[in-house]
Amino acid sequence: MMFETWWLLALPLVFGLGWMAARFDLRQLLSEQGALPRSYFKGLNFLLNEQPDQAIDAFIEVARLDPETTELHFALGALFRRRGETERAIRVHQNLATRPDLPEPEREHALFELGQDFLRAGLLDRAEESLRRLMSGPYAASAKRVLLELYEVEKEWQKAIDAARELQTLEQKDYRVQIAQFCCELAQDALQRKRPEDAVEWLKKATQENPANVRAPILLGDVSMAAGDARGALSHWLGIEQLDASYLPLVADRVVKAYAALDEQGQALAWLHELLQGNLAAELLDTAYRTELEVNGPVAAATLMREQLRRQPTLLALTKYFEAQAAQSEGDAGEATDAAPEAQETAAIRDLLQARTRNLARYTCRECGFRARLFYWQCPGCNRWETYAPRRTEALG
Ligand SMILES: [Zn+2]
Structure with a gap:
């Protein structure tokens, strides 16, 4: 009971003080x-x-x-x-x-x-x-x-x-990701100046700084490949799977080239076929299609893409399927001047799909949303490092 009465007395007092404070502020402001x-x-x-x-x-x-x-x-x-x-x-x-x-x-x-x-x-x-x-x-x-x-x-x-x-x-604060990237930049400079030994030193420092850095093994593979050591290059590139498998699509073309240099294209295809079953399929489609086409011809390439469509139906796989079909009918036509109407249709569908999918896939910066056709280690939009996932997202427009 006592407590409630106190509050009744205190309330007007609080209001009064507030009013005085407001007046005081106003006066001070006016004088200032x-x-x-x-x-x-x-x-x-x-x-x-x-x-x-x-x-x-x-x-x-x-x-x-x-x-x-x-x-x-x-x-x-x-x-x-x-x-x-x-x-x-x-x-x-x-x-x-x-x-x-x-x-x-x-x-x-x-x-x-x-x-x-x-x-x-x-x-x-x-x-x-x-x-x-x-x-x-x-x-x-x-x-x-x-x-x-x-x-x-x-x-x-x-x-x-x-x-x-x-x-x-x-x-x-932790700057190791950035420092490792700076070392990679210095390695790349050294490579441009044709100083591969310096590059290797910088890349070792990059890995010491940030063992999860994927760019260093990619560049180390480039150094080995340039020195004619395709086997060494492969061990660097395939080793990325242990660091972060999602980066493998970035080296897929390099891996295929290294196997080709060793005359082991079958190995390259086996590697790609295995990866196509996993969640990197969409990223590897292009490389897989081109390798299959080159090694086993358009019929095999079309079969691979049909399998892929069944596993994971995407516009990109459909495009590649028609590319293979068109390549096949063009091959069948051989020297003939008049292509069959069916082949013309296939080519038309291929062209249409290619036009639709050409600008579909983009890398997207997870910090600022900047979209780019190429993969960047440093975002050109917000200048942050390693903000691009090595995976292209499809977006229309
Ligand atoms: Zn960005």
């Missing part, structure tokens, strides 16, 4: 507004009238008169950068960074923003210069992160490795 220099309203007016350059001038004037308005400048700079107006963002942040009266933390903040503006504007040297001035203090980790992004754009992989390692300790 009165203290703002005229240039502030002038700047705001320019901004609203889509005259951003005049607005910047007016706001710089505000900053000169009232050094407390740095937040306003940061907001303005961020706004310009977000709208892609990097030159204006640079002007705002540069003005902040060079102000002698600015306290150290805010100057560092300005340098950090400036580094990002330069990066966005493609002025990579200047971005690096700004960010490298922040290697200690509260912006160290964030600056290092942007620097890492910059090194990736510049393809400075050794610097990227160093930055990622530092970030790993600064942030306690």
Whole structure:
């Protein structure tokens, strides 16, 4: 009973306090507004009238008169950068960074923003210069992160490795997937410069860094193959099954070529036939079809595709089936000038299906949804690593 009465007394008191607090805030706001220099309203007016350059001038004037308005400048700079107006963002942040009266933390903040503006504007040297001035203090980790992004754009992989390692300790975050990919990039550079020994060293480092990395064995196989060691190449490529079998379709054509070099195409076909029974069938259809056609001819290729249609009916298998049928009737026609009407029909169906399926399958980034015909280790849309599953998804349009 006592408790309830207390509440009845307390309620008006709470309302009263709330009302007072609201009035106090309003008064404070009004007094603050009165203290703002005229240039502030002038700047705001320019901004609203889509005259951003005049607005910047007016706001710089505000900053000169009232050094407390740095937040306003940061907001303005961020706004310009977000709208892609990097030159204006640079002007705002540069003005902040060079102000002698600015306290150290805010100057560092300005340098950090400036580094990002330069990066966005493609002025990579200047971005690096700004960010490298922040290697200690509260912006160290964030600056290092942007620097890492910059090194990736510049393809400075050794610097990227160093930055990622530092970030790993600064942030306690795992960068091993990225570091292994940077090693693979360096290996690929070495291969282009015809330095296979260097490439092998980098690929070993990649595997040490991230034992699950699939790109390293793919490239190691390429090194062996280029050196004429098809057997060695096969052991690298087929070994991917132990790491992650879903990546096997990426090396299917390579495996077929290596078996062909060893004159063991039957082995290649046996390998492909086995995989066609599993869930990688759709990805391997193309390679399987071409290999079967080459080794055993169009009748066998058509039979294989018919089996595949029965197992897993897809538009792609249907297309391949008609490709085989058309190849078969074209082969039967031989030298004859007039193709039989039936053969013409088959060819027409093949063409129609090919046109429909040509752009059907795409790799899709699981982070940003970017769709690509080729497989990428780094997404061209969001620049993240290993975000593409090695599996094409069918989508119309
Ligand atoms: Zn992406």
